[in-house]
Amino acid sequence: MSALLDQLTRRQLLWHGDSQQLAYQAVASGYPELDQQLAGGLPATGLIDIQTDAGIGELRLLLPYLQQQQQHSQRLLVFIAPPAELSADMLAGAGLDLSQLLIITPGQQAAATANVAARHKKSAEKNQSAKKFSVQQQALWAAEQCLQSGCCATVLLWPAAISLAQARRLQLAAEQGAASMVVFRNASQTLSLPVNLSIRLQPDPLGLQVTVLKRKGSWPAAPFQVNMQQKWPALCLSGTSGEPMRRAG
Amino acid sequence: MALFLYLHFPALQLDNLQHLAENSQHVAIALVDQQHQLLQLNKAALTAGLKLQMGLASAAALCPDLQLLPYQPEQQVKVLKSVAQQLYQLSADIALDPPSGLILRLDGMLQLYDGLQSYWQALNEQLAMLAYRYQYSCGATPYAAKCLAYQQANLITTDNASLLAAIKASPLKATELTEPQQQQMIRLGIHTLGQLLALPPAELARRFDSQLLSYLGRLRGDYYHALEYLQPDPGFSRYLELLYDISDSTVLAKPLAKLLLQLEQQLNRANCQCYQLLLTLFFRDSPQLQLSIGSAQGEYKATAWLQLCQLQLENLPLPEPVYGLQLDVNHFAGQQRSTGALFEQQDARMSALQLLSLLQARLGRSAVSGLTLQNQHLPEQASQRCLPLVKGQTSPSALVLRPAFLILKPEPLTEPVTISQGPERLCPDGWQLTGQRDYYIGRNQQGQWLWLFRNARQQWFVHGWFS
Structure with a gap:
């Protein structure tokens, strides 16, 4: 009997209702509440979709994870199309190795090609129309190349929008190169993507309010709070003091 | 005894053109000189019945759809040099005989190859790979070999007697004698080289100029024939003229x-x-366009270079059709192979440097950068973009409470903010009090953590946000 069961399990015809096997290898996120909810931590490979507003602590949530990813495999960390200049202080302070870090800002070469185009006036207009649609494409292309190459640990991408097919393609590339990829999206984009993990972040006085929208191999759970008071006391409205120092504006 | 091999390429420029351009086998092509004489013909032209030295009118009558191209001696010499470079692997002493011949000195090489036959076999294989038509012959002197090669004697032998017999039977047409000299000889009843060689030199000296004597002396081997043997070039430079103009940059990949x-x-x-690599594209009206294609790791494989070139070409709008390509490499470096770990879990498809060159080729050099931490107190100077993947010196200790994102040009604060920490006073150089900025950390109503400053005039700005 057990031989038969074994065989069926191996052929994936039998499914245990109680076992919650993790579909991916987890890396501790550095925040105990999050690790507990995600059964171990954030996925080491594959896509992580984060729906968030800018500036509420989304990068702080990931910093320990990024540091581990980079240190564990000695591979690159790639930031593609960040919304503003990245500050070295913050990243180095979190223990990231800056020499193993790439920043890709597509669209920068516009100036370079403009020189060529200026020399050949005829093609200037054609060139510009080609440029417009390609900045987003270039970011995705760069992401795919980085993921596939096998020499990047994690790629962070700030896309304006991402389609289902593109996400699927990136997921495959990430699996191929054993890399993980974090996609930051606006909360308004509700399109569900084929990803390993999808979470929504909301601001909270003590840190972040996290909702797990989708996790491979598990059920959705209730929103929970991630307390950042220990790691980032300065960036929390501590409950005890209550009184803000001052108001400006 | 010295032994030379002469290789004569009767249609080098044309063969080179045809080798590089596809689907040109069925087109009859001829090269013409300034006097409108056919100098080089391809196979299709030969089957159409065209002959060398023919005039343009008769050629056009025989073959109406004949394609004509100008004969460019300097172009041909370049091709000849590249042939010599490729044969240099097999044979040490090669001298150029422009515009279409190579002189190879054999007596030094025979010991290495253990005989003439095996040497010729190795050379023949290399020549077959090059796909140029050629005529060849051995000879005791360079001029003797040349004379025999012009007649397509195709003699590969060390036997002195048979070589001498072949020389003696050669017509004067195959020699270096000028047209008037040949005429003169024919009037004297001298038709072969043997007859000419039989005459005593003293008699010849009375009737003919010293040029003829020096030629005969070198042919016989009495005079020393100085040859300038080839030294391999350190770089690479090839020009390719396209058979038809290409206006689509992706099509350029094929000839490239x-x-x-x-x-x-x-x-x-x-x-x-x-x-x-330096890739130069030639246009008919616009000035030429030079692209530099770099690989951070260094490559030798054509496929890897082609990928990098294609990425760069894809982005490139061609102002008009391209008619020629030139590829230059100025500097070669020794090959270095990176060593990988034996028990590495996942095998990386490419190294970080290869990835970098790939990204730079497509996105441009300025689009990919690294980040360094400078020992500066002003936030905009503390983080600086640098060349990617450069192992910097030990960076100063980082200030942790800095925003993740900095706005290059601080924006005025427009919304109510709750200040939670501050102030931290930062002054630009020299502690000019007018330029002082008091930094605060604030949280707006959407829960975003902003990095604000107030200047000396009590104006509030957002300089970045914590993320």
Whole structure:
């Protein structure tokens, strides 16, 4: 009997209702509440979709994870199309190795090609129309190349929008190169993507309010709070003091 | 005894053109000189019945759809040099005999190859790969070999007697004698080289100029014939004229691949790689366009270079059709192979440097950068973009409470903010009090953590946000 069961399990015809096997290898996120909810931590490979507003602590949530990813495999960390200049202080302070870090800002070469185009006036207009649609494409292309190459640990991408097919393609590339990829999206984009993990972040006085929208191999759970008071006391409205120092504006 | 081999390429420029351009086998092509004489013909033209030295009118009458191209001696010499470079792997002493011949000195090489036959076999294989038509012959002196090669004697032998007999039977047409000299000889009843050689030199000296005597002396081997043997070039430079103009930059990859393959062969032979290619595109009206294609790791493989070139070409709008390509490599470097760990879990498809060159080729050099931490107190100077993947010196200790994102040009604060920490006073150089900025950390109503400053005039700005 057990031989038969074994065989069926191996052929994936039998499914245990109680076992919650993790579909991916987890890396501790550095925040105990999050690790507990995600059964171990954030996925080491594959896509992580984060729906968030800018500036509420989304990068702080990931910093320990990024540091581990980079240190564990000695591979690159790639930031593609960040919304503003990245500050070295913050990243180095979190223990990231800056020499193993790439920043890709597509669209920068516009100036370079403009020189060529200026020399050949005829093609200037054609060139510009080609440029417009390609900045987003270039970011995705760069992401795919980085993921596939096998020499990047994690790629962070700030896309304006991402389609289902593109996400699927990136997921495959990430699996191929054993890399993980974090996609930051606006909360308004509700399109569900084929990803390993999808979470929504909301601001909270003590840190972040996290909702797990989708996790491979598990059920959705209730929103929970991630307390950042220990790691980032300065960036929390501590409950005890209550009184803000001052108001400006 | 000295032994020379002469290789004569009767249609080098045309063969080279045809080798590089596809689908040109069925087109009759001829090269013409300034006097409108046919100098080089391809196979299709020969089957159409055209002959060398024919005038244009009769050629056009025989073959109406004949394609004509100008004969460019300097172009042909370039091709000849590249042939010599490729044969240099097999034979040490090669001298150029422009515009279409190579002189190879054999007596030094025979010991290495253990005989003439095996040497010729090795050389023949290499020549077959080059796909140029050629005529050849051995000879005791360079001029003797040349004379026999012009007649397509195709003699490969060390036997002195048979070589001498062949020389003696050669017509004067195959020699270096000028047209008037040949006429003169024929009037004297001298039709073969043997007859000429039989005459005593003293008699010849009375009737003819010293040029003829020096030629005969070198032919016989009495006079020393100085040859300038080839030294291999350190770089790579090839020009390719396209058979038809190309207006689509993606189509350029096809002819470019052939040039890159030649580069790979040369790099492979020298056990080298290169870090940068210079690709020049020639246009009919616009000035030429030079692209520099770099690889941070260094490559020798044609496929790797082709990928990098294609990425760069894809982005490139061509102002008008391209008629020629030139590929230059100025500097070769020794090959370095990176060593990988034996028990590495996942095998990386490419190294970080290869990835970098790939990204730079497509997105441009300025789009990819690294980040360094400088020892500066002003936030905008503390983080600086740098060349990617450069192992910097030990960076100063970081200030942790800094925003993740900095706005290059601070924006005025427009919304109510709750200040939670501050102030931290930062002053630009020299502690000018007018330029002082008091930094605060604030949280707006959407829960975003902003990095604000107030200047000396009590104006509030957002300089970044914590993320």
